[in-house]
Amino acid sequence: MKRILLVGSVGCGKTTLLQRLRGADLxxxxxxxxxxxxxxxxxxxxxxxxxxxxxxxxxxxxxxxxVVLLASANVADTRFPPGFTTFFTPPSIGVVTKIDVASPDQVRTASAHLVLAGVTEVLEVSAVTGEGIEALTERIA
Ligand SMILES: Nc1nc2c(ncn2[C@@H]2O[C@H](COP(=O)(O)OP(=O)(O)OP(=O)(O)O)[C@@H](O)[C@H]2O)c(=O)[nH]1
Ligand SMILES: [Mg+2]
Known part of the structure; x- marks a missing residue:
């Protein structure tokens, strides 16, 4: 597994995703x-x-x-400046979190914020239901 850095706003789901990836209790x-x-x-x-x-x-x-930039689908704004990925030397991907409590439009908005931040690849997950976790696991394998 690649060594990954989780970056995202307060409460966007970084630690819960880590627990899910580890198969630990949430x-x-x-x-x-x-x-x-x-x-x-x-x-x-x-x-x-x-x-x-x-x-x-x-x-x-x-x-x-x-670098994994995370954006919660149920938060309308973004804390990532445009082009934020250029701040990092390693490559970056985006992950939209909490898709279990968001509409498709909200997921699209969060994904667009990640693209503006500079990622070219966005995955969508729910740490609670497990949706998208397998794809993410494969991506970071
Ligand atoms: N519905 C839902 N809730 C989630 C999901 N992931 C995280 N949460 C909830 O969101 C809240 C914050 O999750 P954390 O994982 O602690 O967020 P964080 O990004 O680590 O936050 P900081 O440590 O403050 O930076 C918790 O109450 C989680 O249960 C998800 O996929 N779906
Ligand atoms: Mg945390």
Missing amino acids: DYAKTETIYTDGTVIDTPGEYLELPWFKHSLRMASFDADL
């Missing part, structure tokens, strides 16, 4: 600092949302093979 736990289980690097949403933390994301990306 237990809410706020991410307070950068955490890695060895393969997945999980980050607090504040590192994206607060400008003075952004540099930490770039530093963490040096240990990753792939």
Whole structure:
């Protein structure tokens, strides 16, 4: 499995996705600092949302093979600046999360935000129902 860096807003579902990828119980736990289980690097949403933390994301990306930008389908706006992927040296993909609680239009909007951020590939998942998880697992294998 590639070493991946999860980046996205507070509450967009990074840690829950990590738990799902690991087959662990889905237990809410706020991410307070950068955490890695060895393969997945999980980050607090504040590192994206607060400008003075952004540099930490770039530093963490040096240990990753792939940056995964996550956008929650039930959030209408985006915290990713246009072209954000150029901030990272490794390649990036996009993942729309929480598709189980969003309309197709909402999923399309979140996907469009990820494309504006610079990804050329977007996967859609629900960590709760498991939809899209197999495709994501194959992509990061
Ligand atoms: N319905 C639904 N809820 C989800 C999904 N993924 C995560 N959630 C919920 O969204 C909330 C936030 O999820 P987290 O995984 O903690 O979000 P995070 O991106 O790690 O947040 P920070 O650690 O604060 O940056 C939790 O209550 C999760 O249960 C999903 O696929 N579907
Ligand atoms: Mg978290």
